[in-house]
Amino acid sequence: MDTLFAEGLRKRYGDLDALDGFDLHVPAGVIHGLLGPNGAGKTTAVKALTTLIDLDAGTARVAGFDVRGQARQVRASIGLVGQNPAVDEILGGRQNLVMFGRLYGLGKAAAQARADELLDLFELTGAAERAVSTYSGGMRRRLDIAAGLVLTPAVLFLDEPTTGLDPRARNEVWTSIRETAARGTTVLLTTQYLDEADQLASEISVMNHGRVIAEGSPEALKRRIGGDRVTVTLRGPLDEAARALGGVTDEETRSVTVEVTEGLAAIVRTLDALDAGIEDLQLRRPTLDEVFLTLTEKEPVT
Amino acid sequence: MTTLRAGWIITQRDLAHWVRQPWGPIFGLMFSIMLLLVFGFLFGGAINVPGGGDYIAYLLPGMMALSMLFGVESTATAMGNDARKGITDRFRAMPIGSASVALGRVGADMTNSTVELLVMLVGGLAVGWRITGDATAAALAVLLLLLLRFSMLWIGIFIGLRFRGEGATSAVQVLVWPIGFLSTAIVSAETMPGWLGAIAAWNPLSATATAARELFGNPTGVTGGVLADHAVLLAVAWPVLLTAIFAPLSARAYRRLRA
Numbered sequence: 001m002d003t004l005f006a007e008g009l010r011k012r013y014g015d016l017d018a019l020d021g022f023d024l025h026v027p028a029g030v031i032h033g034l035l036g037p038n039g040a041g042k043t044t045a046v047k048a049l050t051t052l053i054d055l056d057a058g059t060a061r062v063a064g065f066d067v068r069g070q071a072r073q074v075r076a077s078i079g080l081v082g083q084n085p086a087v088d089e090i091l092g093g094r095q096n097l098v099m100f101g102r103l104y105g106l107g108k109a110a111a112q113a114r115a116d117e118l119l120d121l122f123e124l125t126g127a128a129e130r131a132v133s134t135y136s137g138g139m140r141r142r143l144d145i146a147a148g149l150v151l152t153p154a155v156l157f158l159d160e161p162t163t164g165l166d167p168r169a170r171n172e173v174w175t176s177i178r179e180t181a182a183r184g185t186t187v188l189l190t191t192q193y194l195d196e197a198d199q200l201a202s203e204i205s206v207m208n209h210g211r212v213i214a215e216g217s218p219e220a221l222k223r224r225i226g227g228d229r230v231t232v233t234l235r236g237p238l239d240e241a242a243r244a245l246g247g248v249t250d251e252e253t254r255s256v257t258v259e260v261t262e263g264l265a266a267i268v269r270t271l272d273a274l275d276a277g278i279e280d281l282q283l284r285r286p287t288l289d290e291v292f293l294t295l296t297e298k299e300p301v302t
Numbered sequence: 303m304t305t306l307r308a309g310w311i312i313t314q315r316d317l318a319h320w321v322r323q324p325w326g327p328i329f330g331l332m333f334s335i336m337l338l339l340v341f342g343f344l345f346g347g348a349i350n351v352p353g354g355g356d357y358i359a360y361l362l363p364g365m366m367a368l369s370m371l372f373g374v375e376s377t378a379t380a381m382g383n384d385a386r387k388g389i390t391d392r393f394r395a396m397p398i399g400s401a402s403v404a405l406g407r408v409g410a411d412m413t414n415s416t417v418e419l420l421v422m423l424v425g426g427l428a429v430g431w432r433i434t435g436d437a438t439a440a441a442l443a444v445l446l447l448l449l450l451r452f453s454m455l456w457i458g459i460f461i462g463l464r465f466r467g468e469g470a471t472s473a474v475q476v477l478v479w480p481i482g483f484l485s486t487a488i489v490s491a492e493t494m495p496g497w498l499g500a501i502a503a504w505n506p507l508s509a510t511a512t513a514a515r516e517l518f519g520n521p522t523g524v525t526g527g528v529l530a531d532h533a534v535l536l537a538v539a540w541p542v543l544l545t546a547i548f549a550p551l552s553a554r555a556y557r558r559l560r561a
Contacts, residue, residue, distance in 0.1 A: 050395045054560045076397040086388035090319045102311045103396050131322060147392070 001064060003028040003155055003186045004049065009058035011044055011210075018044040020210030022058070026188060026203070028154075031181045033201030034190040035288075037296065041210040042190040043083060046159045049188070050080045063154040076104075079148030079156045079185075083163065085140045086147075087132050093143050094119060094128040101150045111150075118146040122176060138169025145176050149185070156180060158189045162196060174200060194288035204288075208296050221291045229284055230267060231257045235277030244270050255280075305399030312393070312406025316380070317413065327414060330376070331421050334369045338422070341365070341488055342429060352492040355521025362431040363443070363514035364487035366422050367507050370415060370451040371482050374458045377411050379471045381462025385559070390463075394559065404459055404552060408452075415451045419444060434519030443517035446537045450510040453541035456548035463555035487511045490523030503529050506544065509536035 004026035011019040018041045026032040036042050047053045049062055051071040060067040063077035087096045094115050101111030119125045122142040132140060141161060148156055158177065162170045177200055181187050191197050197204050198218045206214040206221070214221060233255045234241055242249045245267060247258030258267065264283065271278055320327050338361070341349075346357040384390045384403075393403050423444075433440050461470055484498070485491075485505040494502055502508055512533040515522040524530045 052391055052394055052560065072397050075395055078395065080392060080395040082388040082391055084388045086392040088315060088319075088389065090322050091315065092322075095318060099311060099315050100392075100396075103308055103393070103398055103402075105397070 002026055002061075003063055004032070004061075004188060006045070006049065006060040007058060009045070009048055009060060010056045011041075011048060011053065012056055017210045019048065019055075019058075022048075022207075022211050024049075024205060024212065026186060028186050029181070029184055030203060031177065031187040031189055031201045033197035033204040034188060034207055035192070035194065035197045035204050035292065036190075036207035037192060040207045042207055043159055044210075045207070046080075046157050046188070046190060050078055050157055051075055052080075076151070077154045079151065079153040081145050081148040081156065081158045081161055083159045085144040087140065087143050089133040090131060092129045092131055093124050093135070093139075096132065096143060097147060097150060100147045104151050106150075114150060118149060121179070122146045136169065137165050138172045141165060141169065141173050142176055145173070145180070149180060152183075153185060155186045155188065158187060160190055160192065162191070162193065170196075194292055198288045206292060206295050214291075214295050218288060222286050222288065224291065228260045229257055229286055229290075230260050230264060231255050231282045231284070232267070232271065232276075232278055233280035234271070235279055236275055241271055241274055241276045244274060305401050305405065308398035308402035309405025309409060312402060313409030313413070315406070316410030320414075327417075331418060334365065334418065334422060335425055337368070338362070338365050338425065338429070349489055350493070351521050351523045352490045353521060353523060353525045355523070358426075358429060358431050359520040360490075360515065360523055361488065362422070362426040363447075363518055363520055364485075364511040365426075366419060366447050367450060367485075367511040367514060368482050368487045369418055369422065370447050370510070371454060371487075371507050372478055373411060373415050373451050374454040374461075375471070375474050375478055376414070377407060377455050377458025378461040378474050380411075381407060381459050382466050382468070382471055383462075385463055385466045386468075390559070400556065401553075404556065407459055408455055411455055411458075412448065412451065416448065419447060431520075435517055439517040439519070442534075443514040446510055446513050446517070446534070449538065449541045450506070453506075453544035453548070456545050456552050459552040460548050460555055463552060463559070481505070482507065485511065486523060486529070491527075491529070492523065492525060503527055506536075506540035509533055509540050513537035 002025045004024055006022055006024040009019045009022040010017070022041065022045055034042050034045065044053070048055050049060055049067060051067050051074050062074045065073040065077065067074050097115035097118055098111045101114050102108065106114060119128050122145070124139060124143060124146070127135060127139060132143060135143065145158070145161065161177070162173050165173065177187060177189065189200060201218065203217055204215070204221060205212045214224065216224065233253060238249045238251070238254060238256060242256045245256060245258045247256040249256050260267065268278070342358050342361050346361065349357050351357055351360045390403060461474060485502050485507040487507055491499040491502040491508065508529060512522050512524055512529045516533055
């Protein structure tokens with residue numbers, strides 16, 4: 001049985017279909033990426049699955065519980081880390097975790113023990129008593145994620161957890177997410193960053209206009225938009241080469257990028273015939289960026 | 303997890319705020335004391351109390367009522383901040399009763415206002431204000447003041463949840479002043495032009511201020527009209543009516559977060 005199951009979710013805000021037939025199937029224990037541009041409906045999907053909003057249509061189950069009829073059981077099975085760190089800034093990190101632990105039903109002593117455990121896990125022990133307002137962005141995010149893990153939930157929802165973080169903080173958060181999944185929690189991660197999904201997720205759902213438009217492993221998605229790419233750096237005429245190959249030029253690096261359809265040899269022969277002067281040649285798989293742009297461009301913009 | 307227990311835990315969170323950042327509540331208290339001194343001694347000499355009596359004795363219960371009204375602002379601010387920052391959403395995604403969040407607010411703000419009231423009582427006694435009624439009546443006066451604060455709580459929760467943004471808080475901060483002054487809290491309605499006096503007399507704040515004056519045994523500044531006969535009744539009826547309107551509206555605003 002899927003840990004996260006959603007079929008035909010619909011949610012309308014005025015004229016906007018924030019969710020327009022959203023489907024999702026996530027097995028237990030994986031990191032699943034929900035990837036899409038701003039306004040694709042990622043946050044609405046998370047809010048629907050975490051029982052924060054009412055759906056207009058569709059069925060969703062989280063950890064086996066229906067989000068409509070069994071909201072309380074769903075809430076007892078999840079951790080939610082929203083787009084902005086939702087921790088109390090005046091209180092200390094430890095005070096925050098103890099409060100959330102007690103709200104999840106732990107006794108005082110158990111909540112304190114769990115808080116210390118989490119502080120240790122997220123390397124916040126040194127800052128445990130300090131007010132959260134003095135924390136760096138990365139520390140705040142880590143505390144936020146820790147607060148979502150007080151219960152050791154079956155599912156952790158992370159809504160754009162690294163937006164606005166510097167690269168170092170981002171790495172810290174990535175490590176925390178990987179470790180969380182390694183301990184057996186299913187993670188649904190929304191992101192606008194392709195490399196984030198590529199780095200963390202074993203499966204990705206690409207979302208646009210309120211529904212999933214493609215699904216698969218990062219590798220499968222890359223395969224889906226065709227073959228490998230080759231980038232050749234040339235001494236000779238760029239535009240002519242690009243026209244002959246049907247590729248894209250980059251003036252700055254004096255290179256042409258083209259999809260490999262009939263083998264590398266054919267490309268080299270064409271360039272030789274033009275006397276293009278090959279300086280460098282790099283073969284690579286398409287990036288998720290390219291996958292994403294290809295997929296979202298195909299979508300009719302309404 | 304009972305709703306009450308969760309509410310108490312959320313109350314404790316706010317009490318911990320005051321321990322961490324005591325300056326907010328302390329400045330709030332100093333502000334009340336400053337107003338008391340400004341009106342009591344700076345303006346007070348020029349203010350006559352209709353029906354006679356000492357102005358400080360008249361002013362003190364009015365100031366207490368005024369500070370209960372001003373509480374609407376801190377409630378709305380706290381509620382709006384939590385909703386905007388996603389803390390309310392985090393609470394909503396937890397297995398706790400849906401009334402817990404509001405209950406936590408009620409617990410924290412009523413505690414705050416009780417302390418504030420006690421400080422004003424002591425401060426008032428220090429500047430020469432006296433309770434001349436009996437102890438039961440004085441206790442009833444305190445309860446009526448807290449009842450007014452309770453009704454303000456629901457208005458604050460409603461505004462905080464419904465309008466979330468900082469703009470709403472600013473609007474409340476500005477609006478409490480005309481509402482506060484257009485009452486008998488500081489000057490008697492009988493010194494105002496007739497139409498204005500009528501509005502002031504019907505201000506819920508005036509009912510509480512006048513009832514508290516009666517019960518503390520202070521001059522009421524009221525020589526006739528509805529406040530002269532029914533101040534205590536009105537001081538019960540107004541907050542009950544406001545609560546009956548705004549508690550359901552708050553519950554609705556909380557549910558509409560799901561829309």
